[in-house]
Amino acid sequence: MARHRKRTLRATEYIGLRHPFTPQVIFSDDYIARMHDAALDVLEAQGMKFLLPEARRILAAAGARVVDDEMVHIGRDIVGAALASAPRSWRMRAANPDRERDYVSGALIFGPGAGCPNVTDLERGRRPGSLESYLETLALQQSFDVIHMLGPSAEPQDVPTPLRHYAMMQAQITRADKPMFVYARGRAQIEESLHMIRLGLDLDQADWDRGVWAYTVINSNSPRQFDRPMAQGIIDFARAGQVSVITPFCLAGAMAPISVAGALVLQHAEALAGITLAQMTRPGAPVSYGGFASNVDMKSGSPAFGTPEHVKFQIGSGQLARHIGLPWRSASGSAGNAADMQAAQETTMAIWGALMGQATFVIHAAGWLEGGLSFGYEKFLNDVEVLQMVAEMCTPTPATEDDLALDAIAEVAPGGHFFAAAHTMRRYEQAFYPPLLADLTNFGSWSDHGALRSDQRATALWRRILAEFQPPPHGAAAADRLAAFIAARTAAGGAAPQD
Amino acid sequence: MARHRKRTLRATEYIGLRHPFTPQVIFSDDYIARMHDAALDVLEAQGMKFLLPEARRILAAAGARVVDDEMVHIGRDIVGAALASAPRSWRMRAANPDRERDYVSGALIFGPGAGCPNVTDLERGRRPGSLESYLETLALQQSFDVIHMLGPSAEPQDVPTPLRHYAMMQAQITRADKPMFVYARGRAQIEESLHMIRLGLDLDQADWDRGVWAYTVINSNSPRQFDRPMAQGIIDFARAGQVSVITPFCLAGAMAPISVAGALVLQHAEALAGITLAQMTRPGAPVSYGGFASNVDMKSGSPAFGTPEHVKFQIGSGQLARHIGLPWRSASGSAGNAADMQAAQETTMAIWGALMGQATFVIHAAGWLEGGLSFGYEKFLNDVEVLQMVAEMCTPTPATEDDLALDAIAEVAPGGHFFAAAHTMRRYEQAFYPPLLADLTNFGSWSDHGALRSDQRATALWRRILAEFQPPPHGAAAADRLAAFIAARTAAGGAAPQD
Numbered sequence: 001m002a003r004h005r006k007r008t009l010r011a012t013e014y015i016g017l018r019h020p021f022t023p024q025v026i027f028s029d030d031y032i033a034r035m036h037d038a039a040l041d042v043l044e045a046q047g048m049k050f051l052l053p054e055a056r057r058i059l060a061a062a063g064a065r066v067v068d069d070e071m072v073h074i075g076r077d078i079v080g081a082a083l084a085s086a087p088r089s090w091r092m093r094a095a096n097p098d099r100e101r102d103y104v105s106g107a108l109i110f111g112p113g114a115g116c117p118n119v120t121d122l123e124r125g126r127r128p129g130s131l132e133s134y135l136e137t138l139a140l141q142q143s144f145d146v147i148h149m150l151g152p153s154a155e156p157q158d159v160p161t162p163l164r165h166y167a168m169m170q171a172q173i174t175r176a177d178k179p180m181f182v183y184a185r186g187r188a189q190i191e192e193s194l195h196m197i198r199l200g201l202d203l204d205q206a207d208w209d210r211g212v213w214a215y216t217v218i219n220s221n222s223p224r225q226f227d228r229p230m231a232q233g234i235i236d237f238a239r240a241g242q243v244s245v246i247t248p249f250c251l252a253g254a255m256a257p258i259s260v261a262g263a264l265v266l267q268h269a270e271a272l273a274g275i276t277l278a279q280m281t282r283p284g285a286p287v288s289y290g291g292f293a294s295n296v297d298m299k300s301g302s303p304a305f306g307t308p309e310h311v312k313f314q315i316g317s318g319q320l321a322r323h324i325g326l327p328w329r330s331a332s333g334s335a336g337n338a339a340d341m342q343a344a345q346e347t348t349m350a351i352w353g354a355l356m357g358q359a360t361f362v363i364h365a366a367g368w369l370e371g372g373l374s375f376g377y378e379k380f381l382n383d384v385e386v387l388q389m390v391a392e393m394c395t396p397t398p399a400t401e402d403d404l405a406l407d408a409i410a411e412v413a414p415g416g417h418f419f420a421a422a423h424t425m426r427r428y429e430q431a432f433y434p435p436l437l438a439d440l441t442n443f444g445s446w447s448d449h450g451a452l453r454s455d456q457r458a459t460a461l462w463r464r465i466l467a468e469f470q471p472p473p474h475g476a477a478a479a480d481r482l483a484a485f486i487a488a489r490t491a492a493g494g495a496a497p498q499d
Numbered sequence: 500m501a502r503h504r505k506r507t508l509r510a511t512e513y514i515g516l517r518h519p520f521t522p523q524v525i526f527s528d529d530y531i532a533r534m535h536d537a538a539l540d541v542l543e544a545q546g547m548k549f550l551l552p553e554a555r556r557i558l559a560a561a562g563a564r565v566v567d568d569e570m571v572h573i574g575r576d577i578v579g580a581a582l583a584s585a586p587r588s589w590r591m592r593a594a595n596p597d598r599e600r601d602y603v604s605g606a607l608i609f610g611p612g613a614g615c616p617n618v619t620d621l622e623r624g625r626r627p628g629s630l631e632s633y634l635e636t637l638a639l640q641q642s643f644d645v646i647h648m649l650g651p652s653a654e655p656q657d658v659p660t661p662l663r664h665y666a667m668m669q670a671q672i673t674r675a676d677k678p679m680f681v682y683a684r685g686r687a688q689i690e691e692s693l694h695m696i697r698l699g700l701d702l703d704q705a706d707w708d709r710g711v712w713a714y715t716v717i718n719s720n721s722p723r724q725f726d727r728p729m730a731q732g733i734i735d736f737a738r739a740g741q742v743s744v745i746t747p748f749c750l751a752g753a754m755a756p757i758s759v760a761g762a763l764v765l766q767h768a769e770a771l772a773g774i775t776l777a778q779m780t781r782p783g784a785p786v787s788y789g790g791f792a793s794n795v796d797m798k799s800g801s802p803a804f805g806t807p808e809h810v811k812f813q814i815g816s817g818q819l820a821r822h823i824g825l826p827w828r829s830a831s832g833s834a835g836n837a838a839d840m841q842a843a844q845e846t847t848m849a850i851w852g853a854l855m856g857q858a859t860f861v862i863h864a865a866g867w868l869e870g871g872l873s874f875g876y877e878k879f880l881n882d883v884e885v886l887q888m889v890a891e892m893c894t895p896t897p898a899t900e901d902d903l904a905l906d907a908i909a910e911v912a913p914g915g916h917f918f919a920a921a922h923t924m925r926r927y928e929q930a931f932y933p934p935l936l937a938d939l940t941n942f943g944s945w946s947d948h949g950a951l952r953s954d955q956r957a958t959a960l961w962r963r964i965l966a967e968f969q970p971p972p973h974g975a976a977a978a979d980r981l982a983a984f985i986a987a988r989t990a991a992g993g994a995a996p997q998d
Contacts, residue, residue, distance in 0.1 A: 026896040259922070302941060304937075307934075311892055382841070414570075442869065443836050
C-alpha cells in the first residue's frame with residue numbers, strides 16, 4: 001500500500017514485477033505441438049460459430065469458409081498469418097506514468113477479482129453490487145501497488161445498463177490512475193468508453209496511439225462459439241488499438257472435455273479463433289492469449305478453482321502460450337463461500353499455478369469468492385497479502401560478501417543472538433517483508449487484542465482505507481472534462497448494451 | 500484418507516510421491532560454492548561448541564581441534580570425509596510395508612506438525628498437550644496416506660518425563676503403521692525406544708538392519724552450539740543406524756544473521772557439523788541435511804513462517820543440499836494463532852517453498868499453529884487438503900490421443916455441453932480430485948447447510964475420524980509383546996531425559 005510505504009523506511013517495488021521462477025511443464029514439447037495442431041484441425045474441420053455477421057464477413061474476407069450461415073471454418077494458414085502479425089508486447093498506459101506496464105512474456109501483472117454480481121463483507125453481509133460498492137472496490141484496488149490493472153470487481157447494478165459504462169469509466173478515470181478495463185458490451189458503449197478516456201485524461205492523438213489505454217476480456221461461449229458482444233468487442237478493440245484478452249472459460253467436464261489435454265485443445269482452438277479475428281480486423285492489433293480452464297466439481301457440477309487440475313491447466317496453458325510466442329492471461333480464484341481457509345488455500349494454490357505457468361496477467365488475483373459470484377472485501381485484503389509476498393519473492397536475493405555476514409557470525413558467541421550485531425543494526429529496517437494483515441504476535445497478545453481471525457482483522461483495514469481514500473491528483477480536472485459529455489449522453493438516454 | 504478411497508471408485512496414490520517441479524534457484528552456483536566454503540571457514544576458524552564431552556572426543560579423534568574445553572574447530576578435510584561417507588539414500592521402514600519410503604533426493608515426504616506443547620480445536624479450545632491429544636493427533640496422522648511419517652504432534656505432558664517415551668512409542672508401534680519418530684532426550688530413552696520398536700514389531704536382526712526404522716530431529720542451539728541431548732542423539736542414532744535429521748533453526752535476525760545468505764551460511768555450518776559428528780561416530784550412518792531458516796517479525800521479535808524470506812530460505816537450502824549431494828528436510832508452518840486465512844496462506848506458501856526447493860522431507864506440513872506452540876485439529880485437516888492437492892499434482896498428466904478428446908469436441912455442438920459426451924462418461928469417476936473438506940456448492944446451498952467456514956466444517960470431520968479410528972491389524976499383538984517391558988520399566992521408575 002502506498003500509504004504504508006511512506007510510513008516505514010523500507011522501500012518496496014511492487015509494480016514492475018518479473019517472474020522469479022523457471023516455468024514448469026506438464027507435457028512434452030512434442031505433445032504441445034500435437035495439441036496446437038489438433039486445435040488447428042478443430043478450427044479447420046469442425047469450425048467455430050460466430051453469431052455476429054461482421055465477424056463472419058471479416059474472417060471470410062481473410063479466406064475462411066462460412067457454412068450454415070454461422071459456422072466459420074478457419075484454415076491453419078489464416079491462423080498462422082494471425083500469429084505472425086500479433087504483437088509480442090505492448091505498453092499498458094495509465095494516467096500515472098509510474099503505473100504503466102509492458103504486457104510481455106516474463107512480466108507478472110495482477111488484476112483484482114472481477115465481474116462479480118455480488119459483494120460481501122463482515123459488517124454489511126452479502127448484497128448485490130451497486131455503484132457504492134463499485135467505487136469502494138475501485139478504491140481498494142487503487143490503494144495497493146500490487147494490483148497493477150483495474151478491474152470491474154463489483155457490478156454497479158443500481159445504475160441502468162445504458163448508463164452504467166459512464167459511471168464505471170468516470171470512476172476509473174477520476175478516482176484511479178492505473179490501466180483501465182472496458183466491458184465489451186457493444187460498439188456504442190466501447191466507443192463512448194474509449195472516448196471518455198481520451199477526453200478525461202486530455203490525450204492528443206499521438207499520446208493515444210503510444211501504447212494501449214484499455215483492456216477488455218473476451219470470453220468465448222465454450223464450446224466453439226463467440227456471441228455477438230464478444231466478437232464485436234474483439235473487432236472494435238482491434239480497430240481502436242486496444243487489447244482484447246481472449247479467454248475461453250473451459251470448465252473441463254462441462255463446457256469442455258473432461259481431460260486436461262482435451263480441455264486445453266478446445267481452449268486453444270477458441271483462443272486462436274479470437275486472436276485470428278483480431279488480426280484479420282487489424283493486423284498488429286494487441287491481443288492476449290488467455291486461459292481460464294479449470295474443472296467442475298463432479299458432485300455438484302459447480303466450477304472449482306485452485307484445484308490440482310486448475311494448476312495443471314495453468315501450466316499447460318503457459319506451455320501453449322509460449323508455443324505460439326504470445327503473452328498470456330491466467331486467473332486465480334476460489335469457489336469458497338467465505339473468507340476462510342478453503343478460500344485462502346484455493347486462491348494461493350492458483351496464484352502459484354500462475355507462477356508455475358508464468359502467466360503474464362493474473363486476473364481475479366484478490367477478492368474473488370463463490371467462483372466469481374461475489375467479491376469479498378476481507379478476502380481481497382488477505383489475498384493482497386499473498387500478492388505482496390509474491391512480489392517480494394520477485395526481488396533478487398542480495399548475494400554480496402556482506403550478505404554472507406561472516407563478521408556477524410564471528411561477532412556473536414555460541415548460544416548468543418544477533419539482535420544487536422552491527423550487521424543486524426545496519427539492515428533491520430529493510431530486512432523483511434512487513435505484513436499487511438498477518439498477526440505475528442503470540443497467542444497471549446493476540447488473545448488480549450480480541451482473538452480476531454485474519455478475516456475479522458481485515459474489516460478494520462478496509463474501513464480505514466476507504467475512510468482515508470483520496471483520488472489521485474488528476475481526478476478533479478478529469479471529472480470537469482467529462483461532466484458535459486456524461487450529462488449530454490445521459491440526457492439522451494445513454495447507450496444500450498448489445499444483445 | 501484410506502477410508503475415503505474405498506468409498507469412491509477413484510484410485511489415488513498419495514504415498515510414493517516424487518517432486519513434479521524443476522527446483523528453483525535464488526543464488527548462482529558460484530555463490531552457493533562460496534557459501535559452502537564460508538561455512539567451512541566458520542567451522543575451521545570460529546568453531547562449533549559441543550557441550551557433550553563424548554561429541555568432543557569423537558571429533559577430536561577425527562582430527563578436530565578442541566580449545567577452551569568446549570569449542571571444536573573442524574577442518575574442511577574432516578567435513579569432506581563426512582560428506583563422502585554420508586549415504587545419499589536409505590529406506591524408511593514401517594510396520595506396514597506399503598508405508599515404506601526411500602529417503603532420497605527427488606522424493607517428497609510429508610510429516611505432520613510436531614513438537615507442539617499445546618493443542619487446539621473449536622470444540623474444546625486451546626489446552627496443554629496430553630496423552631489423550633497425543634493419541635488423537637496420532638490417529639489423525641495415521642488416517643491420511645499423504646502424511647508419510649509419524650511425528651510428535653502433541654506433547655503428552657500429563658505423562659511424567661521418565662515414562663513419556665514408553666507411552667509415545669507404544670502408541671506409534673501399536674496404533675499406527677508408518678515410519679516412526681523418536682525424541683533425542685538422552686541415551687537411555689533412545690535405546691529403550693529403539694528396543695521397543697524391535698520388540699513390538701518382532702524384528703530379527705536382519706530385518707532391523709535392512710533400512711531405517713526411526714528418525715529424530717536434531718536442532719542445533721544456533722548460533723554455533725549443540726547441547727548435550729542433541730549431540731547425544733546424533734551419536735546414538737548413528738551408532739544404531741537410525742537417521743538424525745540435522746536441523747539448525749536459524750531465525751534470521753535473532754539466532755542467525757539477518758541476511759538470507761548469512762543465515763544460510765550459519766545453517767550450513769551447523770548442519771555440516773552435525774553431519775560430521777554422525778559420520779565420525781559411524782561412517783555411513785544415515786543422516787539428513789536440514790534447514791528450517793525463516794525470519795523473525797522485526798516488530799515483535801516472533802518467528803514468522805510462510806513469508807517471502809522463508810520461501811527464499813527454502814530455495815537456498817535446497818541449493819546447498821544439492822551442492823553437497825544429500826537429501827534434505829524443510830518445514831512448512833504458520834505463526835497464525837487461529838485456523839484462518841493467514842494460517843492457510845502461510846502454510847500453503849511454505850509448502851510451495853518446499854516444492855520450489857525440492858525438499859525431501861517436509862515437516863510441520865499439517866496442523867502447525869503459533870509457530871509450533873499449538874497443534875490445531877481443524878488446521879490439520881485443512882492443511883491435509885493442500886497436501887492431497889500437491890499429491891495430485893505429482894501425478895503425471897495423461898497425454899495420449901484419447902486425452903486430446905477430438906471425438907468429444909466433434910460430438911458436442913457449439914454452445915452445448917460435455918456432461919453426457921461419451922468421453923466424459925468413460926472418465927468422470929476418475930477425472931478430478933474429490934475434495935476432502937472444500938465445499939464447492941453455491942452460496943444458497945452452503946447457507947442452507949449452516950454457512951460453515953472450512954475450519955468449522957473440519958470439526959465434524961475430525962470427530963468422525965476419531966470415532967471411527969481403528970488401529971492397524973498388527974497393533975494388538977504388538978501391544979502384547981510390549982506389555983511386560985513397559986510394566987517392568989515403569990515399575991523401575993523409567994528413564995529420565997538427559998539434561
